[in-house]
Amino acid sequence: MMFDKPLHVAVLMGGWANERPVSLMSGHGVADALEARGFRVTRIDMGRDVALRLHEAAPDVVFNALHGVPGEDGSVQGLLDLMGLAYTHSGLATSVIAIDKQLTKQALVPHGIPMPGGRIVTREELYQGDPLPRPFVLKPVNEGSSVGVAIVTADSNVGNPINPQATGPWQEFAELLAEPFIKGRELTAAVLDGPDGPRALGVTELVIENGFYDYEHKYTEGRTVHVCPAQIPADITKLCEDYAIRAHQVLGCHGTSRTDFRWDDELGAAGLFVLETNTQPGMTPLSLVPEQAAQAGISYGELVELLVHEALRVHAAKANKRGRHGADQA
Template structure:
């Protein structure tokens, strides 16, 4: 047995029993099942004492039966990424991966996230809260004639559309309203999209995304095979470092911890704009944090172990 293997074995043993929470009831259940399955398989392959729990079922009873020392949250969307499951775990004394209750709730809410960033002087595009009686033409003109419509409380680009006329804005609002009662319109930024994964205090290498359709939506993220990811990102060294620093600041400003991902865009003048924060990014074959981690020598299983090692367990 090699020294490296012995070290990994001791690290796995030190983690104690692990519960992986995945599935749930959100609109992102299918992706969460993939993420949780990948985490569970990786830990099993490493010889960890691990149990998988689908939170669509009676997860609390299963947790109490398993009595894990650490919980890996692989839930996406409402109920898992918005502070709800974190509040339950806190109440019952379970230590878990990722951000706490308040930061999770803020980061899941696109409007609150933008307000925190803007109030801290960080660059995020102008936006408007929409309602059924909004003057579509006036709102669109105020945002520069082209806007991105987003449900406030939804992830994975669900319910998002790009509009450049009043009729499209009205129909886009109706579509977004199916996911959440609160919808925002954000000034459209014409330029490449970049994402920065964060593990602990480290910003991972920047990834540039390019969707064949021109829009990095749910299908481009999880279903299509023609979405392109550029790693290295194509940024020069100075700009790459600046974007990593901005992303770390944005992450910390929201009170986030553990790991996550910050999505950004760059306009034609070369300025970076913060789009949103993800406190539990995907861990699927298409997912970006594992891609970036691999670029710095952190294979998938090692990444999962690193995230679990960050969890503070009460003695």
Template sequence: MTQNNDKLTPAAFGKVAVLLGGRSSEREVSLMSGQGVLNALRAQGVDAHAFDPAEKDLCALKTEGFARCFIALHGRHGEDGTVQGALELLGIPYTGSGVMASSMAMDKIMTKRIWRFEGLPTPDWRMVASVADTQAAFAALGSPMIVKPAREGSTIGLTKVTSAEQCAQAYALAARYDPEVLCEEFIAGDETTCPVLGTGAAAQALPLIRIVAPDGNYDYQNKYFTDTTQYHCPSGLPPQEEEAIQRMVEKAYRTLGCRGWARADVMIRASDRKPFLLEMNTSPGMTGHSLVPMAARAQGISYEALCLQLLATATLDSAAATS
């Protein structure tokens, strides 16, 4: 599973920028992720420096001699293809997916369209543009229904709707973050997540993590700032079931054209144990509560080794196309 970094000593990486912070609604989490990555890389002798695009123009990456970037940004302008496009123009290799895969994965509606076309299971949905649309979606999808912005992360702007009266408030909250709002069928069952490392045919899923949140509410607070959410890794699922989900996630990852790393969220319907793909995160968290490092540890990869391994995958779309 681990990549061969024998030819890439810490010094060979050159001057490395850890992109953190940014201007998205996930800035606080990104600062925590970035600081963790920064500390891990420095501890292994990498010449790593914090770089916050909210405080410094990206062009400074070139003038200050950075050789590659570790993207620890989350949300808009971090994992939606925009910063990736800027780095392509600057010619500075970066971690994670390229421009197109990043932009598609950030858009939950586009992701679901692609997965549905490829025959991959994802909950039924409606794209809505008004309260009336949301109420119509509720009538079609049933209760409960999830209402969320199409291009946000970390459950920001999300509402679990259980009555038609909630539709107006749920739509208003989601639309505050994005003009495109997604209404999604709620899948009752086990909540899991599955990270993937690698690119193309070499991409492999890490062990699943089964998530048990207080009252089933895995929201922003319970993700990052409480210790009451339970994470089970090993997942405790039947091995055959876990392996089937891992293969499904690998296909979902390749279908979007992801590279380097990502993490898919999957619900397993209790009634028939059918798994459903919710979304693909192409710049996952790297905080003390984050799930990719947890799954990597279960695979025998330390946090420090994971950071170094990901840094070694930094590339450009043009380079990835010819490699």
């Protein structure tokens, strides 16, 4: 499909998830960059009337700058598919799987990608006894940006078993994923699609003085130091990049993704575990994908334009596939 510039891009941002403030920062950053590169941009703060607003805008492509539910879990992707609109990042099926940490394990582990063990527990089970030996991690099954993550240690001030009155994600979520705590270092690797297929942009280490890489550390300036590229052995860098690309491919990601790791450096390669793959990485000034892209020689403006054109390529490929399928049925 050929377009004459300026392409019209609707930047979808905001919404009502916990990550709304981050999405607004991402969305406005993307919109500013696209306008500076000559695109016509419509900014849409997503409400319940999103379908009507998209219909009225009639864009050539939608830049999905939403984070969390419903922008990252397949809901918006399904709507955009029904409307026949091209959109950035991953499609419906990939989004449904990747937002669910347990489904992600079921998809990736059989392909040789190591992830922590664990199981789903209800809050009632937590109040009766620990699901795993302490220390262990509790996290929501379907949230991003480390929202609602807690590390339960032997000296945690939450009781043993956990007291229902103690502050923690069990007060907000009926079910949680319990995983063994992996000591060590926080690493992350971004993947970007291109003409020659997906490529890793590099590996960043996230150095946190106190606590862990939670929502506050991710989006509060000065709370986390990004070491990019990570000062780690070359074989660990390569392994992170390989796992990130494989996760991107197995899950069927499009555009860009970011895979997060925990690495116990005392165990070498055997201590590296994938925690999750994020199909809608942040695009804020503190975000990791733009930072790694810059290290790879890709400016912020170039990055968002690449994602727009990749979205159009994927949309055209889907249309061609549907056309061939229809011809086969005729």
